Amino acid sequence: MASTIDRTKPSPARMYDYMLDGKENFEVDRKQAHIVLEAAPEAKQAAVVNRRFLVAATQYAASLGVKQFLDLGSGLPTQDNVHQVAQRVVPDASVVYVDNDPSVRLHAQSLLNDPRTGYIEGDVMTPAEIIANPVTQSLIDFSKPVAVFLVAVLHFVPDGNDPYGIVHDLVEQVAPGSLLAISHVTTDEISPVVSERIARQQLAVPLNLRSGEQIRRFFDGLDLVDPPGFVFTEQWAPDQKLPADDSPLKLRCGVALKP
Numbered sequence: 001m002a003s004t005i006d007r008t009k010p011s012p013a014r015m016y017d018y019m020l021d022g023k024e025n026f027e028v029d030r031k032q033a034h035i036v037l038e039a040a041p042e043a044k045q046a047a048v049v050n051r052r053f054l055v056a057a058t059q060y061a062a063s064l065g066v067k068q069f070l071d072l073g074s075g076l077p078t079q080d081n082v083h084q085v086a087q088r089v090v091p092d093a094s095v096v097y098v099d100n101d102p103s104v105r106l107h108a109q110s111l112l113n114d115p116r117t118g119y120i121e122g123d124v125m126t127p128a129e130i131i132a133n134p135v136t137q138s139l140i141d142f143s144k145p146v147a148v149f150l151v152a153v154l155h156f157v158p159d160g161n162d163p164y165g166i167v168h169d170l171v172e173q174v175a176p177g178s179l180l181a182i183s184h185v186t187t188d189e190i191s192p193v194v195s196e197r198i199a200r201q202q203l204a205v206p207l208n209l210r211s212g213e214q215i216r217r218f219f220d221g222l223d224l225v226d227p228p229g230f231v232f233t234e235q236w237a238p239d240q241k242l243p244a245d246d247s248p249l250k251l252r253c254g255v256a257l258k259p
C-alpha cells in the first residue's frame with residue numbers, strides 16, 4: 001500500500017527539489033537543505049550539474065536508439081524529465097520512474113498522462129520487486145536494451161544494504177546493449193573542512209560518501225562510455241561545464257554499456 005507524506009521530516013526528494021529552485025518543498029526540507037548548504041555551499045551547484053548529467057545521459061541513450069528507460073530514485077518531476085528528453089529523440093520511448101518518497105508519487109500523477117510513462121513507489125534496495133511490478137512489465141520489454149538510471153541515489157544506500165549487489169541484480173536482468181548511468185556523491189577532492197562538517201551534521205537521511213574507486217566498481221564487467229569515461233558530473237557533458245569550485249562537494253559519474 002502507498003505510504004503517506006510526513007511533513008514533519010525532511011525528504012531527500014524535496015530537498016533536492018529545493019536545491020533545483022523547485023516549489024514542491026516544505027519548511028522542514030528547506031531547513032534541512034540549509035544545514036547541508038551551510039556545510040557545503042556548493043551542494044546547490046552540484047545538484048544543477050547532476051541534473052544536467054541526467055539529461056545528457058538520457059540524450060545519449062536515446063541517440064543510440066534505446067527506447068526504454070528505468071529511472072530509479074527519479075526525484076520530483078522537474079523541467080526536462082527523462083520521458084520528455086528521451087521522447088524528443090525517440091518519440092515512442094517508454095519510461096518507468098521509481099522513487100520511495102510518497103511526495104514523488106503525488107506529483108508523478110501528472111506524468112502518468114503519458115501512456116508510455118509509468119510510476120512505481122518502490123525501493124531501489126529491492127530491485128526484483130521493481131522489475132516484477134506490473135507497471136514495469138507492461139512498459140519494458142527486457143529482451144530489448146534498457147537504460148537503467150541510478151542518478152544521485154546510490155549514496156542513500158548504506159554498505160549494509162549491498163549497493164553492489166543491487167546494481168549487479170539490475171544489470172543481470174537487462175539485455176546486452178543496455179546502459180547503466182550512475183552518479184554518486186564522492187569523497188574525492190572533498191576538502192577536509194567540508195568532510196568534517198558533513199560528518200558532524202546529523203542529517204535526517206544520511207549520505208554514504210564513497211571514493212571514486214568505490215563508485216567506479218559499480219561499472220565492473222561493463223564497457224564504460226569513454227570519452228568521457230568515469231569523471232566528475234561537470235565533465236561528463238563538457239559543453240555544459242560549470243566553473244570549478246575551490247571547495248568541491250562533487251559527484252562522480254559514468255555511463256556504461258552491457259556487452
Ligand SMILES: C[S@@+](CC[C@H](N)C(=O)[O-])C[C@H]1O[C@@H](n2cnc3c(N)ncnc32)[C@H](O)[C@@H]1O
Nearest residue numbers: 013016073074075099100101123124151152156
Ligand atoms: C538527489 S535525488 C535525485 C533525483 C534524480 N535521480 C536526479 O538525479 O535528478 C534522490 C532521489 O532518490 C530517492 N531515493 C532515496 N533513497 C531511495 C530508495 N531507497 N529507493 C528509491 N528512491 C530513493 C529520493 O526520494 C530522491 O527523490
